[in-house]
Amino acid sequence: MLAPSIKSRPVYPGFALVQGAQRHIVALEGEGALALLELVQPGDPELARVEIMYAPGTSAAAGHAEALTNLGAAHYWQAVSPATLTTRLHQVLATATMSSRLYASGSEPFIGEVVRAGAAFGVKHLSIITEHRGSMKRRVQCVHCKGFIDDVTISPVPCTHCGLHLFVRDHFSRRFNAFQGVSIHAEEHDVIPSAEELYR
Amino acid sequence: MTSTGTSAINTEMHVRVADITPVAAAIKRFTLVRTDGEPLPVFAPGAHVVVSMVDGGRLRRNPYSLMSSPTDTSKYEISVLRVDQSRGGSAFLHEQLQVGDALTISQPLNLFPIDNWGRRHLLVAGGVGITPFLPMMETMNAEGRPFELYYSIRSRPHGAYWSWLADRYGSRVKLAVDDEGDRVDYRALLINQPLGTHLYVCGPRPMLDHVLSVARGLGWPDENIHFELFLAPPPGVPFTVSLAKSQLEIAVEEHQSLLEAIEAAGVDAPYLCRGGACGQCETVVVHADGELLHNDHFLTDDEKTSGTKIMPCVSRFVGAGLTLDL
Numbered sequence: 001m002l003a004p005s006i007k008s009r010p011v012y013p014g015f016a017l018v019q020g021a022q023r024h025i026v027a028l029e030g031e032g033a034l035a036l037l038e039l040v041q042p043g044d045p046e047l048a049r050v051e052i053m054y055a056p057g058t059s060a061a062a063g064h065a066e067a068l069t070n071l072g073a074a075h076y077w078q079a080v081s082p083a084t085l086t087t088r089l090h091q092v093l094a095t096a097t098m099s100s101r102l103y104a105s106g107s108e109p110f111i112g113e114v115v116r117a118g119a120a121f122g123v124k125h126l127s128i129i130t131e132h133r134g135s136m137k138r139r140v141q142c143v144h145c146k147g148f149i150d151d152v153t154i155s156p157v158p159c160t161h162c163g164l165h166l167f168v169r170d171h172f173s174r175r176f177n178a179f180q181g182v183s184i185h186a187e188e189h190d191v192i193p194s195a196e197e198l199y200r
Numbered sequence: 201m202t203s204t205g206t207s208a209i210n211t212e213m214h215v216r217v218a219d220i221t222p223v224a225a226a227i228k229r230f231t232l233v234r235t236d237g238e239p240l241p242v243f244a245p246g247a248h249v250v251v252s253m254v255d256g257g258r259l260r261r262n263p264y265s266l267m268s269s270p271t272d273t274s275k276y277e278i279s280v281l282r283v284d285q286s287r288g289g290s291a292f293l294h295e296q297l298q299v300g301d302a303l304t305i306s307q308p309l310n311l312f313p314i315d316n317w318g319r320r321h322l323l324v325a326g327g328v329g330i331t332p333f334l335p336m337m338e339t340m341n342a343e344g345r346p347f348e349l350y351y352s353i354r355s356r357p358h359g360a361y362w363s364w365l366a367d368r369y370g371s372r373v374k375l376a377v378d379d380e381g382d383r384v385d386y387r388a389l390l391i392n393q394p395l396g397t398h399l400y401v402c403g404p405r406p407m408l409d410h411v412l413s414v415a416r417g418l419g420w421p422d423e424n425i426h427f428e429l430f431l432a433p434p435p436g437v438p439f440t441v442s443l444a445k446s447q448l449e450i451a452v453e454e455h456q457s458l459l460e461a462i463e464a465a466g467v468d469a470p471y472l473c474r475g476g477a478c479g480q481c482e483t484v485v486v487h488a489d490g491e492l493l494h495n496d497h498f499l500t501d502d503e504k505t506s507g508t509k510i511m512p513c514v515s516r517f518v519g520a521g522l523t524l525d526l
Contacts, residue, residue: 021419022391098393099418122319122396127421 029106031134033064112177319396326403430475433457490519
């Protein structure tokens with residue numbers, strides 16, 4: 001599902017701690033906790049350089065927060081929402097140095113927000129270590145009215161702003177952190193293909 | 201003069217040497233203007249040209265970084281170090297080339313561009329490796345991009361442009377003079393650079409290898425590390441090479457590169473930098489009964505040990521027989 005159908009479609013190669021980095025700033029959302037939990041065990045000396053920022057989201061009941069706390073990383077901080085996390089991440093990056101590396105795991109919209117936060121500080125997306133976990137939901141931009149629709153799991157999806165039915169493309173904007181949705185009935189307004197759940 | 205290998209259209213430019221100025225103990229600056237009086241192309245800072253010269257009946261093509269103002273289309277300037285064990289190029293330019301002589305140069309090519317994503321630019325130069333940084337600094341200064349230059353030279357008489365640079369850019373230029381005991385502590389320098397800093401390194405190979413290994417050892421991402429190193433093709437034991445497609449067998453002399461021998465035989469092989477950096481001349485090895493002497497820094501270690509590829513601009517061969525897919 002995450003195979004790149006076109007060049008702009010992001011790929012997420014998976015977690016590995018960068019050797020030599022003085023600081024690992026690890027931003028996690030929901031099931032993204034597992035990307036770190038499956039990579040390091042408590043007692044790993046590298047954890048002395050790991051700083052965890054976690055937004056449990058819909059995985060609050062899964063107990064990942066406790067498992068992350070028990071890792072014994074240099075720092076653990078829990079956010080009430082992914083948006084709170086990215087706000088805090090901006091403050092962390094403002095004073096970070098080049099020997100720090102940034103990591104992101106969770107849903108695609110979350111990873112995209114971390115990539116956007118990094119970009120604001122000159123961090124290139126290819127140097128952010130990413131792993132997709134959890135929902136396949138997408139953030140979509142209507143190319144016609146420019147409105148954004150969050151948590152999209154179906155295609156075509158009705159635009160919540162202008163009402164057009166949008167075919168969700170793999171064409172991704174890193175700047176907007178959104179897949180592009182284009183009208184699926186531009187020529188035949190009455191014909192609307194039924195929506196399929198594509199991105200559970 | 202043979203045509204360039206990469207294109208059916210010869211885009212080389214004929215130039216005349218307008219000025220030769222010694223700028224340091226073994227470094228001269230050459231000013232080149234077009235023979236036909238037309239303007240030279242504007243180039244991006246970091247670009248180089250390949251200079252073709254006929255030295256003792258043999259065609260030499262060496263890459264040199266452009267160091268003049270990128271927007272000055274009336275002339276190009278290059279600075280050349282007279283290499284002790286020169287196989288021709290730098291000795292020819294220093295000792296035989298005169299003002300008024302003709303040369304042929306390629307279009308400018310940039311393998312060492314400024315990364316405009318950078319929020320800060322850290323330039324590390326050693327010796328004549330200063331040259332690509334001159335237009336870079338001019339451009340970054342004009343555009344208001346923060347930069348710092350760490351420039352190591354053997355001695356003040358051996359260093360080019362340091363005094364001019366210090367006058368022009370003030371505290372943004374940090375000079376380290378080897379014979380005065382100065383050493384740059386690259387670990388201390390690289391460990392605390394703010395996020396979004398880009399590193400650019402150009403200088404002798406030991407310095408370059410050291411700086412790159414310190415940066416990578418501190419977790420710097422490859423996206424933020426840039427370097428340029430043009431290697432001179434090292435001399436070596438003469439050998440014979442078979443070209444499968446051209447059905448030719450040619451001899452490579454001691455002071456001739458594999459690429460030069462291929463060109464001398466009239467075969468149009470691709471190239472750009474001629475210094476083991478760009479990858480354009482990558483050639484498939486059909487058969488090798490012996491050892492490939494990889495001197496480039498383009499192929500990965502895995503590719504080098506696989507024995508299936510060679511960069512003819514700087515690499516050689518020792519053994520019973522080599523066949524290339526050319």
